[in-house]
Each structure stands twice: as structure tokens, then as C-alpha cells.
Amino acid sequence: MKPVRIIFMIFIIIFSCFLLSGCWNYREIDDLGIVAGVAIDEGFEKKYKFTIEVVYVSGGIESKVSSRVVSIEGNSVFEASRNAIAVTGKRLYWSHSKVLVVSKKIAEKGITKIVDWFIRDAETRSDAFILISNGETAHEIFDGVPMTEEIVSFELEETLLNNSHLSKAPKIKIWQFANCLAGEGISPKAPAIQIEKVMDKIIPIITGTAIFKGDKLVGFIDGEETKYFLFIVDEVKGGVLTYEESEKREDGIIALEIFDNKTRIKPVVSGNDVEIDIKLKTVAAINEISLIDVNFVNREEWRKLEAKIGKMLENNIKETIEKMQQQYSSDIFGFGKKVYEDNQKVWNSIGDRWDEVFQNLKVNIKADVSIKNSAVLSEPLEVRN
Amino acid sequence: MFGRRKNRNTANDNETNGRDIKFDEVVSGNSLSKKLDENIDMFKKIFSDDETLMIRRFQNKYLSAVKCCIIYLDAMIDLNIINENIIKPIHNSNLADEISRSNLFEELQYKVIGSHNIEEKTDLNNIVEDILYGDTLFLLDGYDRGLIIKSQGWEKRSVEESPSEQVVRGPREGFTESVMVNISLIRRKIKNPELKIKFMNIGRRTHTKICICYMKDIASESILKELERRLKEIDIDGIIDSGYIEELIRDAPFSPLPTIGSTERPDVVAARLLEGRIAVIVDGSPDVLTVPFVLAETTQVNEDYYNNFIFGSFNRIIRTTAAIIAIVIPSLYLALVTFHQEMIPTPLLLSFSASREGIPFPTFLSLFVMLLIFDILREAGTRMPSTVGQAVNIVGALVLGEAVVQARLVSAPVVIVTALSGILTLMNIDMVGPVIVFRFMLLFLSSVLGIYGFIFGFVLIVLHLASIRSFGVPYMLDITSVKNHAGQDVWIRAPWWFMVVRPKIIAAKNLVREISGKKRRR
Numbered sequence: 077m078k079p080v081r082i083i084f085m086i087f088i089i090i091f092s093c094f095l096l097s098g099c100w101n102y103r104e105i106d107d108l109g110i111v112a113g114v115a116i117d118e119g120f121e122k123k124y125k126f127t128i129e130v131v132y133v134s135g136g137i138e139s140k141v142s143s144r145v146v147s148i149e150g151n152s153v154f155e156a157s158r159n160a161i162a163v164t165g166k167r168l169y170w171s172h173s174k175v176l177v178v179s180k181k182i183a184e185k186g187i188t189k190i191v192d193w194f195i196r197d198a199e200t201r202s203d204a205f206i207l208i209s210n211g212e213t214a215h216e217i218f219d220g221v222p223m224t225e226e227i228v229s230f231e232l233e234e235t236l237l238n239n240s241h242l243s244k245a246p247k248i249k250i251w252q253f254a255n256c257l258a259g260e261g262i263s264p265k266a267p268a269i270q271i272e273k274v275m276d277k278i279i280p281i282i283t284g285t286a287i288f289k290g291d292k293l294v295g296f297i298d299g300e301e302t303k304y305f306l307f308i309v310d311e312v313k314g315g316v317l318t319y320e321e322s323e324k325r326e327d328g329i330i331a332l333e334i335f336d337n338k339t340r341i342k343p344v345v346s347g348n349d350v351e352i353d354i355k356l357k358t359v360a361a362i363n364e365i366s367l368i369d370v371n372f373v374n375r376e377e378w379r380k381l382e383a384k385i386g387k388m389l390e391n392n393i394k395e396t397i398e399k400m401q402q403q404y405s406s407d408i409f410g411f412g413k414k415v416y417e418d419n420q421k422v423w424n425s426i427g428d429r430w431d432e433v434f435q436n437l438k439v440n441i442k443a444d445v446s447i448k449n450s451a452v453l454s455e456p457l458e459v460r461n
Numbered sequence: 462m463f464g465r466r467k468n469r470n471t472a473n474d475n476e477t478n479g480r481d482i483k484f485d486e487v488v489s490g491n492s493l494s495k496k497l498d499e500n501i502d503m504f505k506k507i508f509s510d511d512e513t514l515m516i517r518r519f520q521n522k523y524l525s526a527v528k529c530c531i532i533y534l535d536a537m538i539d540l541n542i543i544n545e546n547i548i549k550p551i552h553n554s555n556l557a558d559e560i561s562r563s564n565l566f567e568e569l570q571y572k573v574i575g576s577h578n579i580e581e582k583t584d585l586n587n588i589v590e591d592i593l594y595g596d597t598l599f600l601l602d603g604y605d606r607g608l609i610i611k612s613q614g615w616e617k618r619s620v621e622e623s624p625s626e627q628v629v630r631g632p633r634e635g636f637t638e639s640v641m642v643n644i645s646l647i648r649r650k651i652k653n654p655e656l657k658i659k660f661m662n663i664g665r666r667t668h669t670k671i672c673i674c675y676m677k678d679i680a681s682e683s684i685l686k687e688l689e690r691r692l693k694e695i696d697i698d699g700i701i702d703s704g705y706i707e708e709l710i711r712d713a714p715f716s717p718l719p720t721i722g723s724t725e726r727p728d729v730v731a732a733r734l735l736e737g738r739i740a741v742i743v744d745g746s747p748d749v750l751t752v753p754f755v756l757a758e759t760t761q762v763n764e765d766y767y768n769n770f771i772f773g774s775f776n777r778i779i780r781t782t783a784a785i786i787a788i789v790i791p792s793l794y795l796a797l798v799t800f801h802q803e804m805i806p807t808p809l810l811l812s813f814s815a816s817r818e819g820i821p822f823p824t825f826l827s828l829f830v831m832l833l834i835f836d837i838l839r840e841a842g843t844r845m846p847s848t849v850g851q852a853v854n855i856v857g858a859l860v861l862g863e864a865v866v867q868a869r870l871v872s873a874p875v876v877i878v879t880a881l882s883g884i885l886t887l888m889n890i891d892m893v894g895p896v897i898v899f900r901f902m903l904l905f906l907s908s909v910l911g912i913y914g915f916i917f918g919f920v921l922i923v924l925h926l927a928s929i930r931s932f933g934v935p936y937m938l939d940i941t942s943v944k945n946h947a948g949q950d951v952w953i954r955a956p957w958w959f960m961v962v963r964p965k966i967i968a969a970k971n972l973v974r975e976i977s978g979k980k981r982r983r
Binding site (some may be wrong): 140141172174 | 798799800802803807810811812813814815816817818819820823824906908909911917
């Protein structure tokens, strides 16, 4: 080929790139108003009140990162987010937003519209975490004083990520929430957040779970119940299991550290009857004993303790499931989904009335706890005077 | 894309054949006559206005029929040879008794003149050429023939380590400007009659001696033939450095990538000869060319082969990554920071953002200018006397690195990216040019299209690499393959007992380097 033709072709290719490339625009990094997180409340004048935490970066040799909180109202989520330009001066940049906090009032009325914008918009990330405020308003979260980070939203994200060592709140990303919204046989849930005043300081605390039915909030369960919920959905990777030996002594407590947990949920179908089998395999270790008169070096005692803790786990899980069935009739565990995946024929016949079926669903729980060690000490600490 | 090599210079094909190159009008048409005086006049005419032309006439003491003269150029010859081996024997010995008069010319050539190299010549072109190269012409009255006596003697640089290719371990010899010394350096490494050495002269005016070296039983004949064809096609007035030859015979003449290797080290040339490559030594240039040249050779360094193979491979991986990072990092940074902020991890984004706060210039402009300044400093430092170099370094490092950030003209990451890219560029000396060209190309593409443009440019580079060949050998030879020992010497340097075969295609004629190399190590 002639060089002229080659050069011409290269130009054609380069310029067609301009037309083909979908989403691109040149913008300098310091022109962005980086959104760290957003809280959505009901507005006074308009429908929604947006409280946005914008990262404020002061440059120079000693750069400092802090945040500023802006409140805007709008009739739609998108409108509100664009209205924010008038306040912040910079165009808001959503790709690094970490948390979405929705107030209880909005969640009770229906959350679909808010989630929709986060999923649909090209710039927002659907892997941000969704939280439901258990307090009066959602925006007060950002009044809180972060302990380890400079920015509240980043600290909330950290808290959720480290929750696997605590197992007191589920971590739900927006896309997971949306999947539950749209999915059959599973109800959405989200971690709950509230503020606590400690020595005049407002501190946001994530604990418990917000229970939804459809897209409407129906109630909350506390952190302890959440732990058993997480056991069922196989998301416990750590945390503390406390066993109270109430028979022998009042303050007889054994605290175990959970090392690993595997939960298998299996629907058992007989005719048109569905039962759910839950099998847990938990590995834990004794980390704290205030029960002085038990000798655990003894194999037999060890086995007994394992069985007792298994029993306790089974009871607690059962209680949590019963609460869901009776109080909220919301299948946050996704039992229905399991049936759907496992046996579609049965699902076709019962899927339409799953709520009803769920309320009377029989759940068999078998917990197999194995205690692998008792940390550094093998025997309880003895006190001799 | 950058144009294949085409048959240029097809015109003077017959004339431009090595030693047959015609001189100026002065020489053509003339020939040696039987009369000495006529011959002397002719040479005076040919070398008119050249005051270094020396003509010394003398006779034998005993036999006056021996009237002769020697013609040479002053400053090109070793006067000892002329005095002791030519003039003295002819002048002093009693020729009247010893030799027959009927065959005086041959008698003198074989019995009297004491030189190691005497050649009888009649062709005036050849004779003039030899005189110009420092040989001495001996003429005898009554004969239209001349004797060319080797008497070259001029100052040569001694063999010393090349400053541009230094090693910690390995031979410290480097090529010099003298083609003969260079040949001796190679010969001393490969003592084998299969090492063939051929001469030719290129340059209508400079008559530069070119030498082709190759291993006859390893080197590919078709590559040799093609090399000779291209060399013969050259029709230029002068060759000052091997760079001229390189550019005149190379493939892909418009590409920034090297398609002909060049080195100042005899050990490198010897190793390449043993792999079936062909070397071209150009008189007056310490850089010896080797063909064919493939991309993998840009990251191969002689020390890789002398050190432990693990260390050698590690160094090679570093060099390879350095070249890639040097090309990629400015454009990637630009694309991420100005187009795809969502791809940067949040903490990094915040620190980038903080460092850019209050910077007046767009990122592209500051990157472009800083890279340009780095290249200016590099170019300035290359040719600067070492006493001044210090000042340039201080200005470069302090003023441009430190002060520019302090004055908030350029953000700190930009300076880091520039410095990183600039230093990594210098790690592969062969690739400095291409890396700079590709780096700016990608930078421009990234500045208008972001990652999209970056990928487009990267694909363009890879396509270009895949499309070019060096003397029929694909440029990307062995880069994507590890089968059949192909990858033994590309990304890593395999141990010597593993490298039992030579590179395919290049040494297709004689692939086996070691017989049972793997067995021996056990």
C-alpha cells in the first residue's frame, strides 16, 4: 500500500474512535466533587432530602483530607443529585461513593426508586453498601465523629468490611439488594445503622438488620439475632459465640471465637410439602472461660460442651426463623429461592403463595460444632488463696 | 506500515561493485607505461595539489639498470618498512651477480624486497586505491606493472573497554576504529576456519573498507546473499560510520525500532556469529553491525550469559518490564487521572486529587513538558564535558524536580511518573529511541481518548512489531512461544545446559549447539 493511503487509513481509524467511544470525557481530577456517601431523607418542600458527604481535599505540601456535608432537596433522586452542583460548585462524582443510607421513613414507603437510580446511572457504583437508618433521620449519621478515618462514609465502609469478625450486621451491596428486590423467593434486607451519643459525641453504630417485605421496610432485628441470620445464609466467618451455663452458676460464661462456618440449606420435597434442612458445620475455639469448675482437657467434657453449644445454636437459629415467619413473614433467608433452584416443578405450584407457605414452613436445623482448642491455656485459671 | 525495504539505488548496479568503483576522470583512461618517468608524471597528475605524495627514486649501487621508485602518501605509512625492507635491500645488495636481468621485476619481487605482503598490480584503479590506504607502490623502469607493498602504519586507538557497554563480569575488550584490529578481536574468540571474512569497499569517495563475517556452516545462505545484495546496492559518496550502512540496508526504514543490531563488544559479536548471525564491520567505526536482529535481542545483555542463569533471568525480566513500563506509565497515568477516575482506588484518588489541588496546567500539558525536559536533560548530558555534567544534574534534579513541585506548577505524581519513565527508558540502550517515540504516541492518544486511545495505540505498536521482519526473520521471533526451546533465551535466560539448540530460522542450517547437553549435567 502507498504510504499516503496508510496514513489516511490511520486517520480514519483514529477519528472513528471519537464516534465509537461511548462514555468518555476529559476532566481533571481536582475538578471533581468526590462523593463519599449519601443519606436520603424525606424532604420538607420536595420529596427527597439528599445529604451528601463530599470529600474535601486541601492540597499543598501537607495535604489534608476531610469532608463537608451538603443538603439538597429534589423531587427525584437524579434531580436532587444535579441540584447539588448549585451548592458544591463542582460536579459531583459518584464513582467513589461508598455508602447509601436510607432513612426509616422512606424505606417504609418503598425503596425501589432510590435503588433504581443507583443501579441505572452510569457513574454511580452498585457495589456501594446500602444501610437503613434506625434513627429519626438518616442525615444525622454524617454529623457523627469518625474514630479512625477522616470521613464518616469511609469509616462506615470499613466497619462493614470488618464485620466478618463480628457478625452482627449483614453487608449488603446495592446490587445484592436489588437482586433480592427482583428475585423470587427472597426478601431484601440491609444492615441497620443508628447513632449513639457517647460523651457528647455522636457516633454511628452499625448493628442489626432491617427487614423488608417487597420494597417496604417492616422491621428491625438486633445484632444478636442478626448473627443467627448470618449463620443461616452462611456468611459467618468470625465472631463470638457466647454460651451461658445457667444451670451451674449464674455468671458461668464460655466465649468461643468462631473460626469457620459452613451452612448447607437443602429443601426436602415430599409431594407438595416442602421442608428445609439446615446443616451447620462450625469450627470454634474457646477464648474465655469464667466457668472455673469444668475441666476441658477431659475428652468427654469437651464433647459434651460441643453438643451443648450445638444445641444452643440450633435453638437460637430456630427462634430467629420463627420470628421471621410469624412477625414479619419475610423470607430474608432465601428459602424460596433455594426451592426454586432445587426443584422448579414444586416452586411452580407453590411459588404464588410462597408467603403463606413460608409462614408454616418446617425447618430442621442440625448444628455440628467442633471446638478445636482452648487458645493458649488448656485449663481454666485457678484461683488459690 | 512503516514501509518495507524496497530496491532503491537500482541504477549503477554493475558499476558499484566493490573494488570496481570508478575514480574521478583523472584515473580513468590512464594506465601504467613502461617508462618510469611517464608513470611518475601520471601519478603526480593524479595526486596533483596533494603535498603528502612522496616519490622516492633510487638505483642499485652495482646494477644501474635497476632504476626504480616508490610512491606513497606521507603520514599513512610505516617508514621503517620502506627504509629497511625496500630501499635498503635494493640499494645496497649486489644485484649484478645475484639475479638474472631478463626477469628483473620478478627477481626483485621474490628475492630482494623484504616485505610480508607484496602484490603485483597493473590496474590503476586498484593501485591508486591501495596508495590511498597506506600501501607503497614500487615501480621499475621498463615494466608496466607495479608492486604494492603493504606498509600501512598510522596511529590507532588501543583496545579498551567500550564506555557505552560496560560490564561487571565479562571480557573488557572493545572494538576500535580499525577494521583489522576488530577482525583480530573476533578471530581470537572463534578459532575456526568456518569463520569466513569477506571484504568490500563502499563509498564512491571514501572507499570505506567493509568486512562481512559469518560462520559458513551455521549462517543462513539466503540471509548472507540478501545482505551482500543490499550492500552492493549502496551507492553513496561516503561512509563515515556503520550507522550509514545500518540505515541504508535496514528493513522497515521508517520504523523507530532497530532492525539491525550494533555493538562495540567482540564477545557479543562472537556469540551472535555462533548463533548464525552475520556481522558487518565497517572501517572507522567501533560499532559492529549484526543481522538479522530480532526484538528479543533488545533486552539481551552479554552479562546475562556470564552470570548465574537465575540472576541473569531476573535482570532480563527487570529490563523487559522496564521497557514496557517506560512506554506505558505516563499515558496510563494520564488516562486514569483525566478520564477514568473510577478505576483508581479511593485512597489513591484522594492523594492524586490533593496533589493536583491548585495546579494551573492540565495534566497532559505538565506530563508532556516534564517528559520533554527529561529528554532535554538526557540529550544535554550525553555530549556535555563531564565537568559541566554535574551542573546539569543538579539543575535537573533540584530545580526541575523539587522546585517545580514546591512552586505548585506541576503535581508531585507527574514528576514521579516522569522520572520513573525516564530512568526506565535508559535501561535498554537499544530501545531508547523507540521507547521515546512510542511513549509520546501513547501519551497523545491517551490525552484525547483515555484508556480507549491507550489500548488503540498499544495494539498499533504490537501490530507494527508483528508486521516487520529483519532480513526475512520475523521481528517477534520466539516471543510468544516456548515450544522446542523457542523461549530459552527470550523472557528468561535458560541455563547453558538447557540451550542445546540455536535460534531457529536464523541458524536453521545447523541447529544443534550442544549434543547431549542435558545429560552432561547429571
